[in-house]
Amino acid sequence: MPDINYKLIQLEEVDSTNEYAKKLVLHEDILDTYVVVANHQTHGKGRLGRKWESPRGMGLWISIILKPGKSHEEMVWTNFMVSVTVCEALKELTRLLFELKWPNDILINGKKICGILTETVNKNKKVFLIIGIGININQQDFPGPLDGSATSLFIETQTVWDRWVILEKIMSGFDDNNINLSPEIITRWKSLSGMLGHRITVVQGDHTFEAMATDIAKDGALVVERNGRAEKLYAGDVHILVN
Template identity: 30%
Template sequence: MSNMKQEILKLLKNDRFVSGQEMADRLEVSRTAVWKNINALKSEGYSIESVTSKGYHLTEHPRYISPTALELLVAQSGLFSHMEYLQTTGSTQVEALQKLEHHGGAYIVVAEEQTSGRGRFNREWSSPKNRGLYLSIVLRPNIPISEIIRFNLFISLAISKSIDQAFSMESGIKWPNDIYINNRKVSGFLTEVVSESSVINAIICGIGINIFEDESVGAIPNATSIEREMDGNSHMDLDGFMETLITNIERYYNRFINEPFSAIREEWKARAIVFNKELRITEAGESYMAKALDIDDDGFLEVLDQSGEIRKVISADIEL
């Protein structure tokens, strides 16, 4: 991906006609070079109209994640230093882990399709081509491994708020790693770490979001997609969504590094969908029914089981 494509995309996103000559002059290239890069953007799915004497105008964004737009977001990011865009991979988590030795700092791995996508407890995550967002972010916080519970709570807020802001929805969080809309799961994330002496060297957080309707996702009980839940008049701008998501990830990661969970506890609780409901909780091989009462300042879920005992849940599978 060339920097020229990124610069042309920035010019086109000003929501006005831009002449080929103006772009050529501003970028100090030939009009032929501009034309070639316009065609390259079209091949990524951008609809760009050309009108004589007026120039070029961006009329529609791609219906899948644009590598050029992502590269531009990473170039402007204060956190991420690198982005890898793949058409097909087994798992972005595996790809991200394999690249740890080759990239310092924080980076992103994105794929149009995963053939072996997975979630928590090694469950399959359906990842059909260009139907969802499949990415892994790598962060290097250098913190105690016990802090990973708190990380999940901050990142769940970032994802939930991004969906709501970009698509005018009201999503909720199912502790600890799922995002729901109208009682159906639209997103989940898997957090894995590389650690030494109980200190985290790297967090690899794989995020899957069902964007468009697909038969494989529709066949999964209680699963949904952004497209299914959208207002019919809403506009699907995936470039805008990616900008919102990366901005919120950066914001809430910075808060995670600098603030306790208590700083976002009420905000998180306002989005939680588990409280005062009968839940099936499975942890350490034991399964029991309980009602979620609260979440403490360490991020542990407090539940009341059927025997009347209050338990603290640290890591578990929860069914609504």
């Protein structure tokens, strides 16, 4: 159990830690940072309505509830800060090379090991941020659709990891980065990215196109070059093309 300075809620099973966190915000007075941890999610949430596979005891499935008061700009920075915090924590614990992919994936050897989903809840004219984090830790394999595209810390290191150690490391970095939140976090994100300077495919609904990923704008948009022109992307599913 980690030494913590936030409110910890432990659940054996839940549909989704993000959904649980939303209900908590709506029905309780949230005066501190809360972290909801589940041993198993029956309907874990990924981006674009996808399900996040959350087998019992095999990963870190959490949602962080932040107190309101952040500006829109600070909310954008927070999204990048969480990715940086988790990436740096995993790197320090394992000494492996992890890379960030816009908007909120963490990869190792081209495979996804962590996904982050940020949502908001409006209550009494205040906006609460809910940050869902799913990290594959001790899975030895993945079901068919994910085979070849997902990985875990166990697969990469052949070591069984303690999820509480990982949570404590993440939250320690989270506290420091949240207190010192600034635009510099986007620069740190870019230094950990494995996609800038590479060609990518972008899927937006039924529309798919190729482009060159060149930068992250101050407002969090992915800047790409397509047909000789720079464009900003605020949404989409991005895949790095292998040369």
